[in-house]
Amino acid sequence: MMPGANMKIDTDIRLPLSFILYGLLALVISQVILFVSNDALLTGHFRIPDIWMGAHFLLLGYAVMVAMGAMYQLVPVAFLTPIWSQKFGFVQLGITVIGVTAFAILLGVNPDKAIFGGIIAIAGILMFIFQMVMSIWNQEKKTMMTYFVIGAIACFFLTIIAGFLLAWNISVGGIGNHNTILSTHILLGVAGWFTLLIFGFSYKLVPMFSLSHGFSMKWAKPALLTYVIGLIVLISSFWSSREIGQTIGWGLLFFGFGFFCLDIKDILSKRVKKKLDKSFSFALLAIINGLTIHALALIFRLVGMNDSIVWSWLIFLYIMGWIIFSILGYLNKIVPVLWWTYKYSEKIGKEKVPLLKDLINEKANIVLFSLFIISVVGLTLGALAQYGLVVVLFQGILTIASLLYTISIIRILFL
């Protein structure tokens, strides 16, 4: 018998749900900030306090907090090991919420003091890393999923070290290579932490949501190794200023992502559920987006495209089209499971209970996810073509979509 078969692995629902609800609030705040700062978006000037604030509410407040909440729920079920300490988790939640909120706001209103919020946020993140390492440490049989998540956590740790150095430089100064540290911070954060984390959990979630069996996962190891080596090569090229290193690095990231896609394709080809949910399909669309963006990055490197505005928008697409879309899709599946388990788990078999699909409004999801796709495409094209009105319009649609998405998730909690 596999370990954990008869082990109780439930996490107190209030813990993941609190992270997720804060994340949704941060998503709406981030989009409102970006909507108000649409003139900066139009000129491609992302390195100003307002955009820092919006970006950090989006990435730290939404994406990181939701990822943390999802991990509190998924690590026990995916790795068959309980969370090391749920009490510690609640303390970590409080500290991280205070830190992330203070840090994001200070970046926008008083960057010189952002370091103080940053220190609290870092404390919360370090507590999270400690919690996860202790939990995963207890997993009896490590799998490829474990190694993806360990890789993601390692990148997360390095991301916050680099982030701390940046915040220190803004507040106090004195550390050289600010731009190189910034590039390293962005790459480790978005490509290292988020991508490796989504890869790892996709190996659990894609078969689970498509009810797939008999797949091989034979590309998992090459995907992990190639992607991690790609990250190392790319970061090395930032520090050594060797152009060829960037091309090789992006090439490796593309192939790493491609190997992951081969496994996902195999998993989906062996699925039992022929009709997939809209939320899950949206998360799968994000994978296609991710592969396309990696391919574009490699092509841009090969043809010598160095326009900083184009690269800024490519990073925006990487964050929105791949990371945020993945999280939006998966979250819309995870929250109903959480809520169903909380509300109906004790009633199953005793009385008629709703099915999971009864908690999900598929028609509304079609509209919502269409709005996200249209707004991200429109926003990018409008900004690249320098049409101010188009940028305002599509950022407005994105803000409304984020608000409606948040309402749709909260609605589940009243069913």
Place this chain on the structure above:
Amino acid sequence: MSLLTKVGASLFEVIDPELGVNIMDLGLVYGIEIDDEDNIKITMTLTTPGCPMHDSIKNGVQYQVSQVEGVGEIDVNIIWEPAWTPAKMSEKAKEMLGFS
């Protein structure tokens, strides 16, 4: 009707909330054993190891079997080997999931 048949029939009432199909038609129940004192041992699996519905389904099985008159102690043993495969589903389940 024998106790074994009654216990088996009760398990048709436990529905997998994700798939909307009962656990018997899904082929999740590998065995039902009854000893001399009518204690019941259910050996079953789930569609995937680490299924989030693990405890919910286990509790549902426990409750449904407890409703059968005359049963003693109930032991629900969840195992992962042999792993569940779609081949274990009944024709009805395959049809419901569009897999046939």
